[in-house]
Amino acid sequence: MKTWFFTFALMILFASGINSQQVSKKNWTLVHERTATWCPFCGTWGWNMKDEIFSTYADQNLIFMAVHHSGDLVNQTATELGDNFSGTGQPIFYMDGSNLNVNSSNIAERIRDIKIAMDFKATQSVFAGVGVEATLNNNTKTLTAKAKVEFLEAVEGGDYYLGLYLVEDVLNFQSSRTGTPLHRNVIRQSLLPTTFGKALKTGAVAKGTIFNVDASLANVSSTRDKIKVVAIIWNKVGSKYIFFNANVVSVGIPASTDFEADTNNDLIVTQNESKSVIVDIKNIVLDQDAVLNISDISGRLLASQQVFKNNSNQILTLSGDFNPGVHIITLVSDKKRISKKLVLH
Secondary structure (H helix, E strand, C coil): CCHHHHHHHHHHHHHHCCCCCCCCCCCCEEEEEEEECCCCHHHCHHHHHHHHHHHHCCCCCEEEEEEEEECCCCCHHHHHHHHCCCCCCCCEEEECCEECCCCCCCHHHHHHHHHHHHHHHHCCCCCEEEEEEEEECCCCCCEEEEEEEEECCCECCCEEEEEEEEEEEEECCCCCCCCCCEEEEEEEEECCCCCCCEEEEECCECCCCEEEEEEEECCCCCCHHHEEEEEEEEEEECCEEEEEEEEEEECECCHHHHCEECCCCCCEEEECCCCCEEEECCCCCCCCCEEEEEEECCCCEEEEEEECHHHCCCEEEECCCCCCEEEEEEEECCCEEEEEEEEEC
């Protein structure tokens, strides 16, 4: 595919004003663990099950959340989420709300069960998807999320909600573990006033219907590399909330508030035949060393290169695991941030 096609695609992207809240058109799987820091089994075979989930399903359409029902990582959101599902004791692993019945001797079997379910869901229609973008202001410590739910098929009825949740990687005590281990994807707080979020629609929903939901959370103490925002579409049936679909996003930095905007210069970006990204920064004036990054639409860093201020008049080549689709390229220093959306083929 020729460079001119990439440039043409880039022009179309800017002209159409594509929103980075790109709605996922896949069926996601939610695995959550009912757990507690004082629980011995949560630190032995429960911990092993969690490690297997992360290693087996990394970068796939699976979201894991640790829901602490008691102990020193408990919170109101976790308590209300936990109360929505049947079961007592811990650890309990749920897939899309159903108990996986994991124990110390069947971990490998249950990991296979998750794969079977995910493979089956991949063949099924996606009735509704959600896209979300999230930023953390380094000055005010305010987390902001913007989500878009789109019904990709018509549904005859239901009672639909969108929940937005802050999950965090936390160093904390865990019974049966030595030292201070890292607890991954701990549910910390709802970004919306209620745990199960904003009501979207009750009754039939037409294909193509879109709902936009914005939320913010003040006084976030963690750094952005340790947090994510999980968006979950719930279907309320009676008094219970049933998992419908979801998405997860890493957290970025809002350029307009944390950096000096550069309005006079721009990045010149092309893509060559080998699919490497060529970045001409000869029009960029740098008074500090900077870093050039390429991320996917979820914020996952794919390639990075340092740029020295004394050598800013140069053309850079970035190679990496670039799948076709929308990406973000960013040149960033302590005082300057220049970002551009681009379509890679």
